[in-house]
Amino acid sequence: MEYGYARVSTKEQNEQRQIIALEEFGLNLRQIFIDKQSGKNFERANYQRLTRRLKEGDTLVVKSIDRLGRNYNEILEQWRIITKEKGAAIVVLDMPLLDTRKNRDLTGTLIADIVLQLLSYVAQTEREFIRQRQAEGIAVAKAQGVRFGRPPLVQPKEFPTVHQAWLKKEISAREAARRLSVTHKTFLRWAHEL
Template sequence: MTGTMYGYIRVSTKDQNDDRQRIAMKKYGVAKENIFADKQSGKDFERPGYKALLKKIRECDTLIIKSIDRLGRDFNEIIEQWRHITLEKKCGIVVLDMKLLNTGLDRSLLDRLVAEIMLIALSYVAETEREMMRQRVVEGIAAAKARGVAVGRKPIQLPHNFEFIWDLWAQGELSGREAARQLGVDNHTFAKWAKEIG
């Protein structure tokens, strides 16, 4: 492998811990000073850490990521960024959790083609699953409202950002405790909402 190895890590909120990704980078041999990080949602690529990374990497360098969803959540944008890095910048990409996606510069043209096909398929599946999850949230909320079950005190209204936070929790990006904190409710209330919707 030629050039310099750079790592990119991302968690969805400032309160989340990125130690697991940092440990994986260190174990792979990425120098601490070559790791770029963001603590925000992967809904787009307007992130300071990612932008700084793109300015830094040069031809023959290799980008290391823990998993493909650390790059982002949007299917089309992930594909666009992947091609920008591998084709325009002529850098390799190593996905630690799925070696089949690796496009390291030492791999054959066929290997790199297979990796790109796999990336397209996996990104599509991931986005389809997220859409289905959002649909389940919407349907679950509607069903809960239709049941109209009100025992004891008046139920707390679902916060405006509930759907977004529930989505992150359902994907394992937020703990139940953190999801409840961000929604401004106790753990019991969040667990109850999650059970009704799930």
Template sequence: MKIGYVRVSTKEQNTERQIKKMNEIGIEERYIFVDKQSGKDFNRPQYQAMRLVIREGDLLYLDSLDRLGRDYDGIIAEWKYITREVNADIVVLENESLFDSRKFKTMGDLGKLLEDQFLSMLSYVAEQERKKTKQRQSEGIEVALKKGVKFGRPKREITNEFIAVYDEWKSGSITAVQAMRKVGMKPNTFYRRASEYEERSI
């Protein structure tokens, strides 16, 4: 049986391209497992579901090796679990000529040795690239902070509209909930701005 595993790192990212690839090689929708989660570990609901479903003789397709995960030791451990303990096979579509566990199996013990070395090298490269990316992100944030760039949502200022609504609320003309709706603020933000305004008025 053909099985597909698809992963993107965040909920905002699109899985359509990977799923299309799985459809094109004839994998049924019910056997395509999709996670929208970081690859830092293997505690992903759909990955764990795939692990329960896969059986001896099955063929697992991945778009690229880093879809399996981003942890150097974890990738190797999972690859070996699927190919040697479950006795299923894995094909990585991005490097199909190199990453097809069926080819290594035909070579016996030598194939296992070559597969181990190859996986170690590629997984190490993938992890180093991930570390470099994180380092570049950290350096970029540090530079931006020094330049005065502010991250996160912009602060809601105390406007004349807020002051008018605040006065209505304090006079008892409207409730706090009505005041929040009028200025479009959540409770925490509203009360924080109210406190700031009161401190400023003292």
């Protein structure tokens, strides 16, 4: 059996380019597993489902090695588990040298191992560069006064009256929050800011 795996890092990203490549390989959507999650590790629901399904003689197809993951050691470990323990093959469409269906002799295995290690290293390095660029961008934006996250809620005009009733123990914090249409936590934060 042949399976495809596609991954993008966020829900906003589009995996269609990978799907098209996998379909051109000959897979249909029922054979393709998709995750919308970071490649920092392999704790991804659909990837786990896929690897549980893989058995000896099956083939796993990915568009590129970084779609499998971006952690050097874990990519190498997953590669070993799939090809050695499970006895399945892996095909990386963007890198024909990483097709374990062929060249299973010693030289072919050596070349595939070297290429795999190099590409895994590049994938992890790129992930680290992405994180560094994000941190730098966030630092610059904060220095320029950009605020991140949701804007703080404005206290309703009824807050002082409700707050006084709560201070006098006439109502509970939960009741105060309900009257102000905010969460219990928000009410308590406002109450303790005074």
